[in-house]
Amino acid sequence: MGGSTAVLLSAVAPVALIVGVGYLAARLLRLDRGPLVKLTLFFLVPFLVFDQLARNQADLSSAARLAAAFALASLGFALAGVLAGRVFGLPAGARASLTATSTFPNTGNMGLSVAFFALGEAGLERATIIFVVATILLFGLGPALFKGGSFWEQVKMTVRLPLIWAVVLGLLARAFHLQLPLNLGGGIHLLGQGAIPMLLLSLGMQIAESRFSVSAYELAASLLRVLGGPLLAYLAALALGLNGADLVVLVLISGMPAAVNTYLMAAEFGGDAERTARVVVLSTLLSFFTLPLVLGLARLAAAAG
DSSP states (O other): OHHHHHHHHHHHHHHHHHHHHHHHHHHHHOOOHHHHHHHIIIIIHHHHHHHHHHHOOSOHHHHHHHHHHHHHHHHHHHHHHHHHHHHTTOOHHHHHHHHHHHHOBOIIIIIIHHHHHHHHHHHHHHHHHHHHHHHHHHHHHHHHHHTOOOHHHHHHHHHTSHHHHHHHHHHHHHHTTOOOGGGHHHHHHHHHHHHHHHHHHHHHHHHHHSOOOOOHHHHHHHHIIIIIHHHHHHHHHHHHTOOHHHHHHHHHHHTSOBOHHHHHHHHHHOSOHHHHHHHHHHHHHHHHHHHHHHHHHHHHHHHHO
């Protein structure tokens, strides 16, 4: 039992270390997080996605099932958030924020990193597929959730993201077995690998900049995200017949804390931004305790299946 616990904790401990370094850097050096976040999201993450998709050896039908399972789970997350908001009689802004934090897990900062440390390249390959789907859902549906807007406005926002073009180019490179000259592929791989620590450092800096307080709302919303998410993902995996590493990664990613971008969208498009920020911080802190449990149960479920 002690050995298995150590294995589970070893998947989360490196993440906690890098997040802690980002926290200390923000506190001691007073660094500006904005340029770091832009560099990571608009350059390093697209290189990571391109590299992973171009190298990804997963069967396309298996990848499609994984993407569909996450989309189905996301629908369940959204319905759970809407239902909880109405049951507890929350005002419109708080309902939108609760739905967003329930629907959109942190598939970038935390998801890619934990999947890599827990399952290696196989985990990162699958987590990248989920990350792409989650990003399209977040930027396609998030603004409409908080502010509204036409379908074409959401499409135009989505196609402006470098990530989307990284997906297209990565899939083309995989389909045509493209080999870049002069070892440019090696440079792209190095840039992509740099995204993981940069994502975690920026998350630590975000936590350092956030005011922290806990009420019943923050606790309930955070538990809905980090514990309710894996349960709904497991049901989606059963519905679509996922097993093995696909099941483990889907459940693991669905146990991630609320996405940092939910706060950014609440602040930009409307919603209860202050509550959203507190849920992001609290769910992130709770996830360091819940993720080893989620990972262990996901592995047991995959083995049993």
